[in-house]
Amino acid sequence: MGTSLTSYFIDNIRSLAELPESNAFAAMIANGRDFAATRIAYKLNLHGPAINVSTACSTSLTAVHLAVQALRDGHCEMALAGGATVHPQQVDGYIYEEGAILSPDGHCRAFDADAKGTVGGNGVVLVLLKPLDEAIRDGDNIYAVIKGTAINNDGGDKIGFTAPSIKGQAEVIRLAQKDAGVQPESISYIEGHGTGTVLGDSIEISALREVLGNNSEERSCALGSVKTNLGHLDTVAGIAGLLKTSLALYHGIIPKTLHFQKPNEQLTSSKVPFYVNNSTQAWQTGQLPRRAGVSSFGIGGTNVHVILEEPPRPVLNPSGRSLQIIPLSAKSEKALRKLSDSMAEFLENNSGLELADVAFTLAKGRKTFDVRRALVAGSFSDSIKKLRSDYQSEENPPRELAFMFTGQGSQYVGMGKGLLKESVFYNTVKQCADILKPHLNLDIRDVIWADSASADANNRLTSTRFAQPALFIIEYALAKQWMHWGIIPDAMIGHSIGEWVAACISGVLSLDDSLHLVALRGELMDRQSPGKM
Secondary structure (H helix, E strand, C coil), X not given: CEECCCHHHHHHHCCCCCCCHHHHHHHHHHHCHHHHHHHHHHHHCCCCCCCCCCECECHHHHHHHHHHHHHHCCCCCCEEEEEEECCCCCCCCCCXXXXXXXCCCCCCCCCECCCCCECECCEEEEEEECCHHHHHHCCCCCCCEXXXXXXXXXXXXXXXXXXXXXXXXXXXXHHHHHHHCCCHHHCCEEECXXXXXXXXXXXHHHHHHHHHCCCCCCCCEEEECCHHXXXXXXXXXXXXXXXXXXXXXXXXXXXXXXXXXXXXXXXXXXXXXXXXXXXXXXXXXXXCCCEEEEEEECCCCEEEEEEEECCCCCCCCCCCCCCEEEEEEECCHHHHHHHHHHHHHHHHHCCCCCHHHHHHHHHHCCCCCCEEEEEEECCHHHHHHHHCCCCCCECCCCCXXXXXXXXXXXXXXXXXXXXXXXXXXXXXXXXXXXXXHHHHCCCHHHHHCCCCCCHHHHHHHHCHHHHHHHHHHHHHHHHHHHHHCCCCCCEEEECCXXXXXXXXXXXXXXXXXXXXXXXXXXXXXXXXXXXXX
């Protein structure tokens, strides 16, 4: 990632004459542009490449390009890419100069005939990138697919260092399309750099015409720029456009380009295949997947272009549970009531979702406050009805929690079978059964879940040789499932075999050692002749 030069550091910290030298160094580290990516890597304990990027306005899209390369080369499994531009002055202004980059009226009119400049803005954008197959495998929410990226520099082929270049911009778009393996005619939207300056817009349109073709009579490719909404976000400009375009692909809607009245004269030719969309519209493509190009051009000539495609349709995997727990919490009774109403409204407007996904997000993805309620529901309509019904909230903060594990005698054939649809429980039982096979010479699951609860099956599970490992596995897997759901014990206690489970979960014994010793213990006890307690 990369950041803009921080005016706060210059205006408010660096000027402090009484700042001690040691504190000045710390302030420089905390505010320096060279430490943004590495600071995040330090805070999040990330070990892949942490690269601070600085290519002026194209910084954040350059970061995306580098992140894509790192993923392709196997340098990391996931990557964060983005940028930050924050100017803390809440009331600020500028002096307009004819021919300069800033707008005379405080509006950015990208690709408009009256475009005369842009305005500044603040923003922070960070995106998570991940290989597509792994994102699909993990059930991630995918907003867009990056098909290809490219980066180049204008070199000296332009009228001045700060000026853009038709040749450089056209070439980077061609390179990105080649990297993506797509044809120019399959692109139905371009998120332009769109500074809204006379020179910048004209050169960008000329470069697009060179790549997308000059012979089309049909204006099939929409053109827009998020700068009309947010202003020029400096280092964040490119990824702001990427984020806008990703959301447009995800929702199938092309947003309106603001402040557009009359097209730039470069767009008035009948041979231009694109148009500026000045009204929000559905993104229609026929049989083709929606595809878009995103451009970002930095002062100094570093050009970046990214090809995006609409995400694959998510594969819904029903949870298999007939009922779901819907937990809600807030800081006050009034806020909880409002949250309940807004959640009911959300469910009414999003009936295509899985209720299990909603329940998971509320349980795992939301901060917990002291005023709480929870409801159990089997459908959207059931959830909506209960969300709008009267309820009794709980205002006490969570109490301490203990897990208590039982000893031998509580086992029975078929115990835990109803939890096999829970992946953590299932995988934990399988892991334990595989570890035990050499010690028991069988798969303990065949004993626990025998085909029938006959006298023979019950007698076999009563045998200490099998009963103790079976109890350990079920109690251990059940505890792991509770902990996966966020129910973490503050203390544990157990009787007999239950003591071994508590010791293993608390880290006193490893799982391998625990299972080995429990199997040996059960076998030694099983060898003894019958007797009294």
